[in-house]
Amino acid sequence: MTQKELPADISSTVRRALSEDIGTGDITAELLPDNQNVTAYVVSREQAIICGTARFDGVYHQLDKQILITWDVKDGEQIKPDQQVCTITGSAKTILTGERTALNFLQLLSSTATITREYAAQLAGTQTELLDTRKTLPGLRTAQKYAVVCGGGKNNRMGLYDAVLIKENHIHAAGSITGAIQQLKQLHRNIEVEVESLDELQQAINGGADRILLDNFDNETMRQAVKINNGKATLEASGGITIETIKGIAETGIDYISVGALTKDIRAIDFSLLINK
Numbered sequence: 001m002t003q004k005e006l007p008a009d010i011s012s013t014v015r016r017a018l019s020e021d022i023g024t025g026d027i028t029a030e031l032l033p034d035n036q037n038v039t040a041y042v043v044s045r046e047q048a049i050i051c052g053t054a055r056f057d058g059v060y061h062q063l064d065k066q067i068l069i070t071w072d073v074k075d076g077e078q079i080k081p082d083q084q085v086c087t088i089t090g091s092a093k094t095i096l097t098g099e100r101t102a103l104n105f106l107q108l109l110s111s112t113a114t115i116t117r118e119y120a121a122q123l124a125g126t127q128t129e130l131l132d133t134r135k136t137l138p139g140l141r142t143a144q145k146y147a148v149v150c151g152g153g154k155n156n157r158m159g160l161y162d163a164v165l166i167k168e169n170h171i172h173a174a175g176s177i178t179g180a181i182q183q184l185k186q187l188h189r190n191i192e193v194e195v196e197s198l199d200e201l202q203q204a205i206n207g208g209a210d211r212i213l214l215d216n217f218d219n220e221t222m223r224q225a226v227k228i229n230n231g232k233a234t235l236e237a238s239g240g241i242t243i244e245t246i247k248g249i250a251e252t253g254i255d256y257i258s259v260g261a262l263t264k265d266i267r268a269i270d271f272s273l274l275i276n277k
Contacts, residue, residue: 006054007142007143009142010058011062013055013142014059014062014101018059028096029093037091038089038091040273042087042088042103042272043083043084044082044270044271045081045272046269046270048078048113049076049077049113049150050073050074050076050078050106051146051147052075052106052108052110053074055105055109056069057069060094060098064091066091067089067091067095068088068089069087072086075113075150088273096275106271107268107270108137108143109143109146109147110147111268112144112266113148113151114151115151115267116132116148116150117152119153121152122243122250123247126251128250128255129154130152130262131153131257131259132144132153132263133260133262134156135260135263135264145158164188164190164191165193165213166193167194168194168196176203177195177203180207181209189210195212195215196216198221202228205228205232209233210233211233211235211236212225212233213237214238214254215239216238216240217239219248222249226252226253234256235254236254236255237256241258241259241261
């Protein structure tokens with residue numbers, strides 16, 4: 001996914017989310033007249049990087065194309081506590097029916113973008129790039145990977161279909177690191193191998209791996225790995241990386257750091273939707 005390129009599955013994920021929440025109908029909204037129009041606004045309750053505006057729009061446009069939404073900010077921008085981010089004008093019934101689903105997308109994706117920005121800031125002044133992983137919420141991978149890009153990170157492979165990563169169990173099944181690389185080199189150009197020791201690193205280099213994932217290496221061993229590799233393959237660090245440890249890892253000279261916490265450790269950003277009286 002390129003810089004802030006909107007995923008193609010927005011309509012389908014929005015449709016599933018609305019079906020999950022509304023089911024056979026919003027029975028509470030029956031107390032409102034069909035012809036009552038209102039203006040509402042969404043406010044952020046905390047500092048964040050906003051993300052998810054297209055899915056927010058998609059919720060209301062699938063419910064009622066007459067709903068008008070005007071955004072004061074764009075995906076990837078920083079917002080402050082108590083900042084108004086958008087206004088919504090249209091049917092009161094529709095605005096209330098779509099409220100929770102629309103806010104769920106906004107709070108989730110803003111969370112991913114925000115934590116990504118915090119991790120990316122730790123890499124300033126280094127040559128290391130921040131990557132995401134496949135540790136995403138089921139059904140929302142493209143959404144979260146889009147949010148990572150909005151936060152200043154880069155996407156690793158989208159799934160099992162678009163890049164090769166030979167992990168521990170693949171190696172056991174193939175018999176050796178070299179054997180696994182040789183089998184897949186016949187079919188694919190770029191091969192990444194996960195290793196757990198310097199000995200396995202050397203095997204991956206000898207086998208012709210293009211990228212090598214150093215799994216749970218400490219910083220000193222990582223520095224040795226960078227020296228042994230000497231530019232033969234690109235090196236990626238992963239495993240238990242936190243906001244406190246990421247800068248030290250980058251300073252070892254590693255090319256990439258992949259962090260599962262960007263997409264799996266979610267603390268929703270607090271937004272409120274308020275109707276003007």
